[in-house]
């Protein structure tokens with residue numbers, strides 16, 4: 336604690352080196368910097384208390400300081416135990432005008448390599464603004480902060496938290512324990528939070544799926560904006576971001592030659608398409624698996640073999656899951672892989688690869704090669720290499736997506752926060768997307784930086800096409 340400022344980071348003395356990285360990132364994030372210039376005076380987020388759960392990287396630091404420039408007060412955690420960049424977390428706590436000795440920034444609770452207990456402790460800190468204040472906005476990535484509020488409020492209404500049983504996953508037991516402690520301390524905390532929160536803006540595919548499910552069940556407690564499905568988010572970050580950061584993770588983790596290897600990518604959605612492009616760019620032979628006939632046909636038209644995992648499990652060198660689903664690679668399949676095959680995941684949660692099943696294989700030995708790179712040696716002596724314990728490897732083994740693409744994603748986040756905070760009532764409880772004109776605006780903010788010159792419609796052309804000269808240029812269902 337420093338004055339009113341609470342935080343928990345690995346090492347505050349990293350703040351100065353973090354600040355230099357933030358400075359470089361700001362130059363590569365024209366969308367966020369344009370929003371700072373546009374709203375620095377009017378401060379549309381004045382009065383917003385944002386509980387943010389999103390990978391605490393350098394790029395997120397620029398997002399946080401943009402929200403603060405727009406008037407918000409924030410508390411922040413990472414949404415993954417391995418994804419924090421400790422120097423970025425330190426820089427945000429120190430703040431642009433403070434130092435490691437006299438921190439004057441924002442409250443961050445995040446460090447690289449949290450245990451699950453620590454992760455949920457951090458997440459719970461999001462809801463404890465100074466002086467007993469509660470958040471009135473959530474910014475989420477994957478939906479863990481939103482989940483805690485919904486489960487908390489549900490159990491508060493029931494007056495009790497269910498007892499976990501032996502077979503429940505460890506993480507579920509930790510969540511229940513966290514909520515039981517909260518209930519004992521304040522039996523209405525999450526109910527009040529749910530009442531106060533004006534809305535949540537959600538970053539990723541998996542979190543968005545959770546929100547639609549809550550809405551379908553009639554259980555969603557506040558409005559949500561699905562940031563992921565802004566075109567300038569999922570068609571850029573999920574795809575071009577992964578194209579950059581996934582190979583970065585592979586290289587930093589293993590430095591294995593990718594060219595010539597047989598790589599199998601599970602899932603050919605936005606993330607899968609980016610991953611395939613990167614692996615092919617490196618000269619790998621790439622095959623994919625899909626459950627959706629449309630994506631499978633797309634892959635075939637892109638010249639890829641569409642296989643079942645079992646067809647290639649003994650031959651492939653690199654296995655990458657990108658599905659957002661569960662049990663994509665089983666422990667039995669991992670046992671059949673060839674020596675030193677690399678197994679990694681870039682889908683949001685860690686259950687794409689059956690790590691729990693792998694840990695139970697009798698006689699298996701796990702050796703750390705370096706942090707977030709493990710060799711699992713089977714009793715017959717052959718091994719596989721698992722990155723980031725099956726969690727997001729582009730963040731665990733590398734530093735996530737580059738600044739430029741995150742500028743587009745985060746510009747959507749900022750606009751979505753402004754929409755929900757300044758226009759309560761305009762968005763009823765449910766899951767919404769940003770208006771297309773704002774999506775186009777985000778793209779527009781990034782064109783100069785890439786030297787793009789946009790052609791302007793003449794009024795006659797606009798009339799002929801049936802659109803406005805200033806957009807939106809496409810119907811809502813257009814797929815890009």
Ligand code: NAI
Nearest residue numbers: 539540541602604605606624625626627658659660682683
């Ligand atoms: P998407 O829905 O576009 O693609 C996922 C694809 O996987 C779909 O085409 C689906 O049919 C396929 N799939 C589902 N189950 C499968 C199975 N059992 N076998 C083979 N294919 C299967 O979703 P998107 O946007 O590509 O996101 C995928 C995941 O990546 C999500 O969990 C998302 O949250 C996460 N994500 C991770 C990022 C990172 O930085 N690592 C960035 C953006 C998203």
